[in-house]
Amino acid sequence: MSTQRNDKRGSGPGRTGTGSGAGSGTGSRPGAGAVPGPSTGEATEATAKGTGAGTGPGAGTAGTGTAGAGGSGASSGAADPAGGFSRRRLLGTASAAGVAGLALGGAGGAYAHAAAQDAPPAPLTSLGSAEVPFHGAHQAGILTPAQAHGHLVAFDLVPDAGRRQAAALLRRWSETAHRMMRGKPPVGGEHDTGIALDAGPAGLTVTFGFGRTFFARTGLKDRLPAQLAPLPDFSADALDKKRSDGDLWIQIGADDALVAFHALRALQREAAGTARPRWQMTGFNRSPGATDRPRTTRNLMGQIDGTNNPRPDEKDFAERVFVPASGQPSWMAGGSYVVLRRIRMLLDEWDKHSVGDQEKTIGRRKSDGSPLSGGGEHTEPDLDKRGKDGSPLIAADAHIRVTSPDSNGGAAMLRRPFSYHDGFRDDGAPDAGLLFLAWQADPLRGFVPVQRKLDRGDALSRFLRHEASALFAVPGGPREGEYVGQGLLEG
Ligand SMILES: C=CC1=C(C)c2cc3[nH]c(cc4nc(cc5[nH]c(cc1n2)c(C)c5CCC(=O)O)C(CCC(=O)O)=C4C)c(C)c3C=C
Numbered sequence: 001m002s003t004q005r006n007d008k009r010g011s012g013p014g015r016t017g018t019g020s021g022a023g024s025g026t027g028s029r030p031g032a033g034a035v036p037g038p039s040t041g042e043a044t045e046a047t048a049k050g051t052g053a054g055t056g057p058g059a060g061t062a063g064t065g066t067a068g069a070g071g072s073g074a075s076s077g078a079a080d081p082a083g084g085f086s087r088r089r090l091l092g093t094a095s096a097a098g099v100a101g102l103a104l105g106g107a108g109g110a111y112a113h114a115a116a117q118d119a120p121p122a123p124l125t126s127l128g129s130a131e132v133p134f135h136g137a138h139q140a141g142i143l144t145p146a147q148a149h150g151h152l153v154a155f156d157l158v159p160d161a162g163r164r165q166a167a168a169l170l171r172r173w174s175e176t177a178h179r180m181m182r183g184k185p186p187v188g189g190e191h192d193t194g195i196a197l198d199a200g201p202a203g204l205t206v207t208f209g210f211g212r213t214f215f216a217r218t219g220l221k222d223r224l225p226a227q228l229a230p231l232p233d234f235s236a237d238a239l240d241k242k243r244s245d246g247d248l249w250i251q252i253g254a255d256d257a258l259v260a261f262h263a264l265r266a267l268q269r270e271a272a273g274t275a276r277p278r279w280q281m282t283g284f285n286r287s288p289g290a291t292d293r294p295r296t297t298r299n300l301m302g303q304i305d306g307t308n309n310p311r312p313d314e315k316d317f318a319e320r321v322f323v324p325a326s327g328q329p330s331w332m333a334g335g336s337y338v339v340l341r342r343i344r345m346l347l348d349e350w351d352k353h354s355v356g357d358q359e360k361t362i363g364r365r366k367s368d369g370s371p372l373s374g375g376g377e378h379t380e381p382d383l384d385k386r387g388k389d390g391s392p393l394i395a396a397d398a399h400i401r402v403t404s405p406d407s408n409g410g411a412a413m414l415r416r417p418f419s420y421h422d423g424f425r426d427d428g429a430p431d432a433g434l435l436f437l438a439w440q441a442d443p444l445r446g447f448v449p450v451q452r453k454l455d456r457g458d459a460l461s462r463f464l465r466h467e468a469s470a471l472f473a474v475p476g477g478p479r480e481g482e483y484v485g486q487g488l489l490e491g
């Protein structure tokens with residue numbers, strides 16, 4: 001089904017992904033190179049403009065299928081050419097059902113009924129139909145441009161679940177992730193509430209990881225990677241242990257909020273009896289198409305954030321981000337280690353400062369992200385350049401100086417964060433900030449040395465509070481017929 005969808009619309013750059021040996025979900029970014037991360041969020045929309053999104057497949061399905069009436073219809077809809085069931089086709093059959101007098105209820109129902117009669121079945125937009133491959137050298141959701149909606153959720157195995165139960169869970173989860181990333185309902189569709197029934201996969205990615213505690217609980221201590229050693233304590237940490245760590249981790253991203261929640265709900269349901277949610281965080285990024293052209297996203301402090309991420313076209317990119325094929329342990333080949341930090345921003349404090357002060361704090365202009373040493377957003381910052389008064393244009397404590405690989409023995413990481421806002425605190429301040437996600441081949445050559453420096457005090461840290469922390473081993477992408485982590489659990 002989904003292949004057909006992409007074929008008809010053209011599979012140009014964006015979240016249709018390259019699916020090449022380079023790994024799954026490598027969207028490329030028109031006009032700005034294949035830069036992963038927040039900056040690429042608009043690639044899909046930019047692609048849509050040039051790919052004739054109007055030629056929708058399945059446009060003639062209305063009235064031909066079995067109307068999957070009601071909530072569980074996702075599992076009883078029209079068969080697609082690949083032998084599965086497609087929400088896209090169900091959109092057509094639902095229209096037919098409406099004409100046949102299905103109770104839709106209320107004004108919305110009346111509107112839907114009229115719309116179903118008047119309009120030909122509308123094709124999904126390119127945003128809805130964007131599909132990221134599940135299989136590949138790397139799991140999807142690392143190189144994939146960061147989506148507009150994200151959920152991060154950690155699970156702990158229940159006391160009597162061991163290696164066998166964990167393997168069965170990863171097999172179930174992988175199958176469901178694979179299905180949903182193609183716009184199909186999850187495994188066990190009879191229990192599915194059809195939350196995203198009318199939508200395509202909308203760039204859905206599901207990424208799985210293993211925490212340090214998983215290995216003791218499953219008798220796999222001999223396979224624990226050295227890279228999962230606990231992160232050091234940082235002096236400014238104020239970590240909530242209940243929202244930190246975990247045996248298992250899932251990152252979900254999609255450009256539609258219902259698609260993202262649907263995946264979260266399905267995966268949580270499938271964990272029942274084997275693992276319990278430990279914590280969950282919800283985040284967001286700019287929506288594809290919100291800007292005039294693909295632009296690097298902004299964080300909640302208003303800064304352009306993601307400019308100087310390592311790029312896949314750089315020669316040392318793969319070795320910085322991914323465990324090599326010959327790396328140890330062997331089950332982590334093609335994998336990566338992700339550090340999560342929930343970082344609250346002191347926005348009320350931040351807002352009191354002038355734009356000039358805010359720019360000095362980072363070392364870049366707020367308007368266009370250009371470094372204070374001159375040039376445009378993508379000009380390399382000149383850390384040696386001085387102003388007329390002899391002082392460095394990028395201050396000694398500016399965030400980009402303190403975090404730059406040049407200041408940290410080459411340490412680098414791929415940042416792919418989500419913003420979050422969870423209401424207001426007792427003092428009235430927003431509980432908002434960054435779900436900071438850093439991907440690297442080894443945290444000791446990525447996050448750790450840089451955070452040690454930040455902990456000693458850069459200008460930005462005054463406005464930040466690290467409130468939760470976790471580190472997970474994220475294995476390479478599965479091959480066809482495999483589940484994520486099979487090399488660990490069965491190797
Ligand atoms: C330990 C690593 C890092 C943490 C924690 C971190 C938090 C954090 N950063 C911003 C905003 C920006 N960061 C920028 C650049 C940047 N940040 C890190 C690392 C951490 N940031 C690195 C390695 C870099 C790149 C440095 C370089 O090579 O130039 C920028 C500038 C634009 C960009 O390149 O992305 C901003 C803005 C926030 C708000 C934050 C915590 C909430």
Ligand SMILES: [Fe+2]
Binds near residue numbers: 399
């Ligand atoms: Fe940063």
